Amino acid sequence: MSAPILETRGLCKSFGALQVAREIDFRLERGARHALIGPNGAGKTTLVNLLTGVLRPSEGSVLLEGEDLTRLPQAKRVKRGIARTFQINQLFRGLSVLENVCIAVAERLGAGGSMLRPAGRRADVIDEAVRLLGTLRLEADAGRRVGELPYGRQRLVEIAIALGLKPRVLLLDEPAAGIPSAESHIILDAIAGLPQEIAVLIIEHDMDLVFRFAGRITVMVSGAIFAEGSPEEIAANRDVRTVYLGSALDA
């Protein structure tokens, strides 16, 4: 097997006596479609925060293509190609959809600190943002303030911002959370349309979405990896059914 693009070794995180991540050895392969599932409080978002550098691990390391990122702050990891979306929208609500994406693209291109040139004259930034909105079918909303959009479309803007960073690894934290089921196909289509070369890790409670999307599934319980395997293996795993899927599949 080739080297994974993203890997953790013995990752631990504690807040006082509370252990939220225990000895996590996790591998995300190149171009993977990998799902992370588990009951609430299992530590899924904590793992994302450890991978992106929002949290520093108490022990263990995070490697991107073999390079140790453990001590790198969030901004540096973004520059190395790790992007994320949030479980609860974190958008520039007062700004237009286009500007939301432009800010991300400008940071990636290193334009964010430029004081002399008007942002409006960065045609490279604006053109790329426009193209990106096109691929996510958001072009009709480009001029609207994000705060005015329906929630489902705001979720798409979350993904658009992350894609504006041209990530090699994309971490999607419950991308369909809070969307009425009638609209969840919007997110499904967007995820299905993601460029193949991006390795995607998706946290999701919607098992339809997980089993349609994922080539590999990791189950977390109580801050530790409980099981990992192909969707078929996970669906057939009795223990997983007991701790998590039982309720989710029977429902």
Added chain:
Amino acid sequence: MTAARRLAERHHLRWWEALPWLAAAGAFFAFPNYLAFGTQLVITILFALSLDLVLGYAGIITLGHAAFFGAGAYTVGMLAQHAGWTEPLSGLLAAAAVAGAIGLASGFVLLRTHGLTLLMLTLCTMALLEEGANMASALTGGFDGMPGLQFAPLLGVFAFDPLYFRSQYVYSLVVLFACFALVRMLVHSSFGQSLTGIRENVLRMHAVGAPVRARLVLAYAISAALAGVAGALFTQANAFVNLAALGLDRAAGVLIVLILGGYGRLYGAFVGATVYFVLEHALAKAYPTAWQLGVGLVLIGVALFARNGILGLIQKPQ
């Protein structure tokens, strides 16, 4: 796409942007007896504009911006008093450098915090400076400040005019114009756009890889330098400086001016300061003892019915 075109044209000059400058130039000829008033107004606009950069654009909540106004005011005052450095333009640069350095240093420490903590720390920074100026009376004149300062004529030609403020008015206006051009350039740049992003959602800004704190500290230092220039103009125009230059009254006053006009929209400082000054002047004439009541009522009205300030009533949010 119209959204893209709008974004690409946002920094273009609009016809109405000439209005405040035409009005200011016209006022020079129309109200020759009010140029002292006009000078204070112009200085307040510059001060409010500097606050708008951090408060309106970067979303840094500060109640201590007079610290930098005072730093600039005392810099030129002390240079003139003790070092005989009375040349006005270089005095402005010195004031900008001192205030900017204080902004850089205090911003580096303070901007790790946000919200109420930040508010209190900005207030404390200002109180420390004020108390410092009070205690170092050998340098600053202490409680009495430094009255009767002398400054060299502008460009060696235009003497400061203690009665009619003609030179001071034109001088302040030209400095305001230069500073405004700088701020306008900044807020329309990618840097300015990223400040807006930090204001709107700092968590997301971290997640797109922006060096958030460095940007904030830089914006804070630039804003402090501009406030320092405003303070320096104040000392030069009025030929004195005292503790009122860096007190809470001044810090709160400029905040009120900016909220009144509308923050985060460049021209809010112009509208807010003008409305505040004219209102204060008219009310003080009509009701010498109770004019503050009138100002208070207007503020309540704005807070209740015009949440985005006076400009917010006619201008779409940026």
